[in-house]
Amino acid sequence: IKNYAQNQQVLKIASVAPGPQIVLEQNLQKFNANIDIDEALLDQNNVEKNLLNRKYSAIITNREIQTTQIESRFIGEENLYVNLDQFMYLANQRQVTFKELVGLSFVVLNDIGPWKTIIQENIPDAKFLYQTEYDALSELTKYTSFPFFTTNVTQPNNTYDTTDTVALPITDRSATMTFYVTYLKSQRKTIAPLAKRLTRIWSEGKK
Structure with a gap:
């Protein structure tokens, strides 16, 4: 009941991936709504539970969900890029595969x-040097020649230092992720306009 009451005033939104979070955060002023974005990523397997208990008003998912109580609306695709040191032999190509x-x-x-x-x-067969903090990763991209990943969402926003690197799209089908706004059908009147606006923003960002 408490979660339900809170959702009447604030639209709390979660995401299973960071890209959609970035799009939302950088365009909050374009939404005519009081939006609270959860910084923690949500596991796709917990989406339905968190919607049904009304912990979130909507969740951005990478899988479409259609049930008697829940529906998903397509918002866009995110494409993976690899950023390579400009002197690497692969950097001379226009695209790469995994x-x-x-x-x-x-x-x-x-x-x-x-x-x-x-x-x-x-x-x-790759080695992944995982960093828990964004600042640490940002420093490594500045001062080392290790390759790193970005997407069509993070690349235009200068998330990392790409001065001495070349960003190449990865052409494998699995390097493209599709996203949806997923919500309770009972909340369609509130969430559908937001989803429509987000779809337009996402599309404009790819131009």
């Missing part, structure tokens, strides 16, 4: 949601 990245060592932010499983499964 297979071409075998054996490399990467600096990676630890909390990246489902992207973590994707890079581990697709580059099994």
Whole structure:
């Protein structure tokens, strides 16, 4: 009951990945709503439970959910890039595949949601130097030549220092993640306009 009452005033939104969080945070002024974004990433397996107990008004998921009480609305895709030292032989290409990245060592932010499983499964022979703090990772991208990952969402926002690197899109199908706004059907009147606005913002950001 307490969660329900709070949701009437504040739209609390969670995400399973950091990209959608970034899009929301940088465009809050474009939404005609009082939005509170949970900084902690949510496990996809806990989405339905957290919506049904009304802990969140909406959750951005990487899988579509359609049940008798819950529905999802497509908002956009996020594409993975690898940032390579400009003097690496691969940096001369226009794009790469996961297979071409075998054996490399990467600096990676630890909390990246489902992207973590994707890079581990697709580059099994790579070494991942996980960093718990963004500031530590940012420093490493400045002063070392380790490759690192960005996306079409994080790249334009200068999340990392890319002065001496070349960002190449990864062409494998698994390097593209689809996102949805997932919410209770009973909250459709409140959440659907927000989802529509977010879809437009996401689309404009890819131009």
